[in-house]
Amino acid sequence: xNQDRRDFIRKAGIGALAGIGAAAGLIPxxxxxxxxxxxxxxxxxxxKTRWGMLVDTRKCGEGCTECIxxxxxxxxxxxxxxxxxxxxxxxxxxxxxxxxTASKQFQSxxxxxxxxxxxxxHCAEPPCTRACPTEATFRRWDGIVSMDYHRCIGCRFCMxxxxxxxxxxxxxxxxxxxxxxxxxxxxxxxxxVEKCNFCSERxxxxxxxxxxxxxxxxxxxxxxxxxxxxxxxxMLASNETMQRxxxxxxxxxxxxxx
Amino acid sequence: MSKFLRTAVxxxxxxxxxxxxxxxxxxxxxxxxxxxxAVPAAAARVVPVDSTRCIAQTEWMRAHHMQxxxxxxxxxxxxxxxxxxxRDGRMFDKSLNTCLGCHASNPMFCFMCHQYANVKPTxxxxxxxxxxxxx
Numbered sequence: 464x465n466q467d468r469r470d471f472i473r474k475a476g477i478g479a480l481a482g483i484g485a486a487a488g489l490i491p492x493x494x495x496x497x498x499x500x501x502x503x504x505x506x507x508x509x510x511k512t513r514w515g516m517l518v519d520t521r522k523c524g525e526g527c528t529e530c531i532x533x534x535x536x537x538x539x540x541x542x543x544x545x546x547x548x549x550x551x552x553x554x555x556x557x558x559x560x561x562x563x564t565a566s567k568q569f570q571s572x573x574x575x576x577x578x579x580x581x582x583x584x585h586c587a588e589p590p591c592t593r594a595c596p597t598e599a600t601f602r603r604w605d606g607i608v609s610m611d612y613h614r615c616i617g618c619r620f621c622m623x624x625x626x627x628x629x630x631x632x633x634x635x636x637x638x639x640x641x642x643x644x645x646x647x648x649x650x651x652x653x654x655x656v657e658k659c660n661f662c663s664e665r666x667x668x669x670x671x672x673x674x675x676x677x678x679x680x681x682x683x684x685x686x687x688x689x690x691x692x693x694x695x696x697x698m699l700a701s702n703e704t705m706q707r708x709x710x711x712x713x714x715x716x717x718x719x720x721x
Numbered sequence: 722m723s724k725f726l727r728t729a730v731x732x733x734x735x736x737x738x739x740x741x742x743x744x745x746x747x748x749x750x751x752x753x754x755x756x757x758x759a760v761p762a763a764a765a766r767v768v769p770v771d772s773t774r775c776i777a778q779t780e781w782m783r784a785h786h787m788q789x790x791x792x793x794x795x796x797x798x799x800x801x802x803x804x805x806x807x808r809d810g811r812m813f814d815k816s817l818n819t820c821l822g823c824h825a826s827n828p829m830f831c832f833m834c835h836q837y838a839n840v841k842p843t844x845x846x847x848x849x850x851x852x853x854x855x856x
Binding site: 471474475476478479481482483486506507601603604605609611612646647649651652667 | 727728731732734735736738739740794798799800801802803818843846847848849853854
């Protein structure tokens, strides 16, 4: 090859490198790779927090339905008026129904008649999310078992899988069954499953769940189970507590003081 | 002299080739990349509601609002990343309510165009439409 030609190609190469370097340095638009700011995003670390609730059944007032009314109003939970098509996010069960495997021998009559507040347990090992064929229900980064109603196809596998009866199905259009519409939260439509979402829409704003806030007896505590210094962990450490059906290995995040 | 000239020409060609390649690569995805500008830290939780301008240009929003809403839903529901940052640094909560915060002032905002285009999205089966909330 001609020596001049060689020289020219070599210089052109050096020139190209210098050109790229100079262009990238002088004009930020010319940088080869745009800085991807998403690595600095506020995307949370999965598993860092695990929201949990502690229900003090001793304080829970008999006949009081403050939390239930508030929750069902805020989340536009319909009331169809029939137990067969009932939709519920939070409700009261008898002690025996809530803890069917707890010992009932020589039980105090107080306990036999006590009503226990029940809701979705937001299990650490949720059976419902495994049953869902469309990933409409899934365990979030903060331990909340969440529902994406857009994806729900209404197959009700999750209802069969949930050992706590925490899920309800909309057999009819829920809109006509709502007395007052809460504009801050969407409703559901016919043919989707719904359940408690641990007030994830309120947690995003830094507020406590509606039931915890509305309880007049302060019987509900809410906090991060993964933080050893959180109030709920302190209370769990200083009280004897129960979970519902612990033998199933679902690891519920809702605890009870009896 | 001719050696210097040759070097200068080499330099010029190199820069021209580089600039041409760069422009060619960028022409494919201009506005789309701009509107999906990512999110910085510490922006979370505090949601500036007030805005006199939309998150992107009207033309882009007209063509792509459904893709944007899908992306927002994925980010906020599945990833927990709730803050949208526009290219000029304004921050928005990734929520349909952010859109309705301004656009609901005209209750027919969505309906006019959807009716004209004869599309029937199912948003308002569950979400509260401005027609209902403004009642």
